[in-house]
Amino acid sequence: MRDRRINLLLILAIGLSALTVLLLPVISSGYYRHILTLTVIDILLAVSFRAIQKMGGWNFAHIAIMGIGGYTSALLTVKLGWSFWLGLPMGGIMASLFALLISWPCLRTEGFYFFLSTFAAGEAIRQVWIMFEFFGGANGFFGLPHPETVFRIRFDTVLSNYYLVVAICSACLWLLYRLEKSRLGNTIKSITSNPELCESIGINTWAHKASTFIVGSFFTGVAGVLFAHYNGLVTPKEFSVLYTYKIITAVIVGGTAAFSGPIVGVIFLTGLTEIFRDLEQWVPLLYGIVIIGILLLFPEGLQSIPRRLRGKSSVKKPFHRKSRDVPEQYHAAIEPKRGE
Amino acid sequence: MAFPNLLQLFLNGLGLSAFYALFAVGLTLVFGVMRIINFAHGELYMLGAYLVYFVFNLGQDQLTLLPLFFAGLLVAMAGVSLLSLVIERAIFRPLRKNPINCFMASVGVLYILQVSAGQIFGIKQKSLPSFFPGEIRFAGAALSIRILVTIIIAIVLLGLLWFFLEKTRLGRGIRACAQDGEAAALQGININRMSALVMGLGGALAAASGAVVGTSYLINPYMGWLVLWKAFIVTIVGGMGSIPGALVASLLFGFLDSLISSLGNPRMEILIDVTIMLVVLAYKPKGILGIAR
Numbered sequence: 001m002r003d004r005r006i007n008l009l010l011i012l013a014i015g016l017s018a019l020t021v022l023l024l025p026v027i028s029s030g031y032y033r034h035i036l037t038l039t040v041i042d043i044l045l046a047v048s049f050r051a052i053q054k055m056g057g058w059n060f061a062h063i064a065i066m067g068i069g070g071y072t073s074a075l076l077t078v079k080l081g082w083s084f085w086l087g088l089p090m091g092g093i094m095a096s097l098f099a100l101l102i103s104w105p106c107l108r109t110e111g112f113y114f115f116l117s118t119f120a121a122g123e124a125i126r127q128v129w130i131m132f133e134f135f136g137g138a139n140g141f142f143g144l145p146h147p148e149t150v151f152r153i154r155f156d157t158v159l160s161n162y163y164l165v166v167a168i169c170s171a172c173l174w175l176l177y178r179l180e181k182s183r184l185g186n187t188i189k190s191i192t193s194n195p196e197l198c199e200s201i202g203i204n205t206w207a208h209k210a211s212t213f214i215v216g217s218f219f220t221g222v223a224g225v226l227f228a229h230y231n232g233l234v235t236p237k238e239f240s241v242l243y244t245y246k247i248i249t250a251v252i253v254g255g256t257a258a259f260s261g262p263i264v265g266v267i268f269l270t271g272l273t274e275i276f277r278d279l280e281q282w283v284p285l286l287y288g289i290v291i292i293g294i295l296l297l298f299p300e301g302l303q304s305i306p307r308r309l310r311g312k313s314s315v316k317k318p319f320h321r322k323s324r325d326v327p328e329q330y331h332a333a334i335e336p337k338r339g340e
Numbered sequence: 341m342a343f344p345n346l347l348q349l350f351l352n353g354l355g356l357s358a359f360y361a362l363f364a365v366g367l368t369l370v371f372g373v374m375r376i377i378n379f380a381h382g383e384l385y386m387l388g389a390y391l392v393y394f395v396f397n398l399g400q401d402q403l404t405l406l407p408l409f410f411a412g413l414l415v416a417m418a419g420v421s422l423l424s425l426v427i428e429r430a431i432f433r434p435l436r437k438n439p440i441n442c443f444m445a446s447v448g449v450l451y452i453l454q455v456s457a458g459q460i461f462g463i464k465q466k467s468l469p470s471f472f473p474g475e476i477r478f479a480g481a482a483l484s485i486r487i488l489v490t491i492i493i494a495i496v497l498l499g500l501l502w503f504f505l506e507k508t509r510l511g512r513g514i515r516a517c518a519q520d521g522e523a524a525a526l527q528g529i530n531i532n533r534m535s536a537l538v539m540g541l542g543g544a545l546a547a548a549s550g551a552v553v554g555t556s557y558l559i560n561p562y563m564g565w566l567v568l569w570k571a572f573i574v575t576i577v578g579g580m581g582s583i584p585g586a587l588v589a590s591l592l593f594g595f596l597d598s599l600i601s602s603l604g605n606p607r608m609e610i611l612i613d614v615t616i617m618l619v620v621l622a623y624k625p626k627g628i629l630g631i632a633r
Contacts, residue, residue, distance in 0.1 A: 058440065105618040108625035112377055112439075112580060116572045117621055123569050124614035131607045241565070245447060252444050281458065288451030292431055295441050295448075 021166055030158060037162045037230055039270045044169040044223040046250045046262035051176050052216035053256055054185075055209040056192045057107070057114040060244055061122030062220060067239030069095045069221025070228030071129065074141040077229075084147040088168075088225050095221025096214045098125075103210040122241065129236040140235030144228055165226050172219050177259055179215065188212055249287050253294050255301015264302050348481040349602060350595075355487035357594025358494035359549055363567055364574040364586045365498060366545030372518035372581035373538040375439050376432060379446040381571070382564025383453035384420050384543050388550025389559045390457060391416035393466050409471040409555065413493075416547040424543030428536050436535075450564070458561040465558040472555065490552045497548055498587075501541065505583075514538060518581060573617045579627025588628055 024036060045066060052059045059065075072094040073087030082090075106117045129135040146156050147164060154160060179185055191198045191205045198205055228234045246269070254265025272290070273283055298304055367381045392412035399408050427449055435441045472485040505511035516524040517534045525531050549567075557563075574593055578585030593613060600609045620627065 102618065105622035108621055112371075113576065113621065113625065115443075116377065116576055116580075117617060120569060120573050120576070120614050120617055124610050127607065127610040131611075245451075248444070248447070281463075282455060284451040285455035288448035288455070291448035291451075292445050295435055295445050296431075299435075299438070299441060 022163075033158045033162055035270065035274065037158070037165050038227075039266060040162075040165050040169050041223050041227050041230070042247065042250065042266045042270070043263050044172055044226075045220060045247050046254070046266045047173055047176055047259070048216045048219040048223065049247050049251050050256050050259075050262045051180065051219070052213055053251065054180070054192065055188050055212040057118075057209070057213065058248070059213070059216075060115045060119035060241070060248075061102070061125070062118075062247060063239045063241070063244040064122030064125040065095045065098060065217045065220045066224035066227065067129070067234070067236075068098050068125065069224030070234045070239070071135060071141075071224075072221070073225040074144055074228055074234045075135075077145055078141055078143060084145060084225075084229055085150070087229075088222060091225035091228075092218040092221040095224065096218045099214045099217035100210070103213050107206060107209055107213070119241070122244070126236050126239060129239075136234075138236060140233060140237075142233045144232045144234070146232075147229060161230055165230065168222065168226060172222060176216075176219060180259060184208070184211075246287070249291055252291055253302055255298075255303040257300055258303045261301050261303040268302060345481050349598060351481055351483045351487065352598040352602070353591075353595035355490055355594075356598050357591045358491040359552065360570065360574055360590035360594050361498060361587055362494045362545055362549035362552070364571045364578070364590055365501070365583055366542035366549075367571050368575045368578070368581055368583060368586040369501075369545075370538055370542040371575070372583070373514055373521075374432065374436070374442075374535050375521075375581075376436075376442045376446065378539075378542065379443060379568070380427070380449040380453060381542065381546050382568035383450050383457075384424060384546035384564075385550035385553075385567060386457060386559075386561060386564040387423070387453065388416040388420050388547030389554030389563065390461055390466075390550075391419050391547065392551045392554050393461070393468055393559055396468055405469065405471050409551075413548060413551045416551045417544040420547035420550075421540040421543040424539040425536055428539040432539070433532060433535070454561050454564070461561070463561060465560045467558050468555055470555070486556050489555075493548060493552055497545065501545070501583075504541075510537065570613070573613050575627075576617055577620045577627055579629040582627065582629040585627055585629030 021040075024032075028036070045062070049059065049062050052062075069091030073084070073091040076082040076087045076090055077084060102118070102121050106114055106121065129140070130138050146161070187198075187203060188208055191203065191208055195205050224239075227238075231238070250265035250269045251262045252265070253268055254261035254263065256262075269287070269290075272286060276283055276286060294301065363381075363385060367378065370376060370378050370381070392409070392415075395412035395415050396408055399411065403411065431445050431449065432442050435445055470486070472489050475482045475484040476488070477483075503511075505515055513524070513529045514534050514537065516527065516529055517531055517538075521531055524534075553563075553567075570593070574589045575586055577592070578587070578589030596612070596616075597609050600612060
């Protein structure tokens with residue numbers, strides 16, 4: 001009974017937000033159409049970030065990987081005259097290849113090294129774009145074409161591009177959602193909660209982590225292609241570490257426990273940025289206060305608020321009452337099984 | 341391409357290494373005890389440079405350049421370590437149970453400090469007068485006094501740090517915490533106090549490195565980024581949390597970077613450094629002398 005009510009609410013919520021997503025740009029002005037398009041791309045970025053984060057790694061090369069997608073498509077369409085529809089998957093594939101390349105050194109150790117080394121690797125990629133004329137140097141590429149007409153639908157206005165971005169991003173989100181609920185997703189979840197146990201029952205933890213990273217990067221690359229073609233240009237400046245921080249802030253603000261977390265986070269941050277649009281130089285300060293405030297008050301992110309109001313925490317507490325006194329490395333041992 | 345003078349190369353490399361060491365040792369010290377990667381370390385460094393600038397403007401008329409610089413250095417170190425203590429108490433301590441949250445909070449601190457500095461001091465770049473003009477010439481090489489001062493300050497500060505960590509009771513406490521926090525707590529060492537102490541020391545070192553850089557480069561609110569990036573590579577290669585590792589890696593990258601830039605293309609630096617880092621990670625994941633678990 002309860003389950004059915006929740007399902008009904010969920011369907012209602014999804015239906016309402018779908019309606020909003022489809023109708024909002026029709027009634028809003030050009031500027032907001034632009035912001036909405038970028039927000040949808042950011043949502044895909046944040047969700048793919050969380051997909052990678054699920055295996056335990058905070059990927060600081062996220063925007064650089066997105067840029068690889070954008071640059072690949074820019075090179076293919078501008079220099080070789082390929083179609084956007086070929087550049088789109090190619091961008092994703094190149095992003096995946098890069099993830100494959102750095103996953104070996106970067107995934108050798110746990111935790112901290114992953115984000116530090118991806119941070120450095122991402123910055124190196126950006127320098128390569130600036131350094132070599134092949135990538136257009138500091139000015140990047142201009143004049144990326146609009147997507148070609150398919151089924152008589154032309155993509156030459158902001159509105160049509162918006163719907164294109166929404167369509168592709170929704171498809172990607174759906175795939176990412178299915179992936180998380182699949183057997184692979186469950187395996188990855190168990191690897192994060194107890195790697196030793198997983199290894200002892202014969203799961204190749206490294207391969208699973210690397211494949212998560214690679215698959216997540218594919219979607220990041222796709223987001224990069226959409227971003228590049230929507231803007232019509234790629235420059236090294238657009239894929240800076242600041243953008244990475246913005247996505248990570250959104251993921252933290254929303255929380256990583258639920259699939260909807262990063263989406264909530266992106267919408268919240270975009271709203272905040274737009275409210276304070278006139279005070280642009282103060283926006284990073286606002287981000288800082290929001291991150292710290294959220295971490296101190298709602299460590300599980302905004303998406304945990306409804307659950308908290310119902311008096312439940314989404315993270316199951318270890319049943320040992322005084323778990324604080326137990327050293328961190330034994331927490332896994334005293335924790336009850338995580339599966340629902 | 342003429343091969344650069346070896347002695348000159350050595351001196352430049354030594355100067356660069358001294359700066360890397362000052363910056364990276366603070367970062368790795370904080371990581372060793374608190375298991376936090378302080379992303380705002382670069383901003384502490386930026387504030388150090390600004391405080392020297394502030395003191396310089398304040399005392400420009402009363403004092404000559406040399407005492408002014410040392411007054412600025414002291415004010416910067418004291419001020420920034422005070423700020424670090426506040427950050428530790430207000431943000432890192434409540435979040436310490438989860439290192440990733442701490443790290444993210446430090447990204448928040450980074451934003452706040454960056455915008456504040458931009459608003460207080462202006463986004464326009466500032467420059468200090470050359471506190472240490474002149475250079476010493478010998479054997480075909482030139483050692484500018486500025487670099488000499490950087491090297492001396494680095495040796496003095498790191499020497500003091502070594503003395504403190506090795507020879508005093510408090511220092512022993514810090515080393516115990518870095519080796520094993522729980523065991524140290526069982527011995528009655530107050531981990532909170534050690535964390536605060538380490539944050540203060542790290543802040544002071546960051547401020548000192550900012551102060552020496554401020555005398556020769558332009559100061560702006562975003563100067564922390566670039567250095568932080570290099571410091572990450574240095575600490576990864578040296579091994580997170582290991583001070584000797586950070587020193588060795590600072591020397592390695594200091595000489596390497598000065599060699600690369602004297603060979604013509606300073607831009608290649610970033611690629612070569614990252615490649616080295618990735619290779620070290622692939623074959624020796626915990627760095628040259630790493631202690632991270």
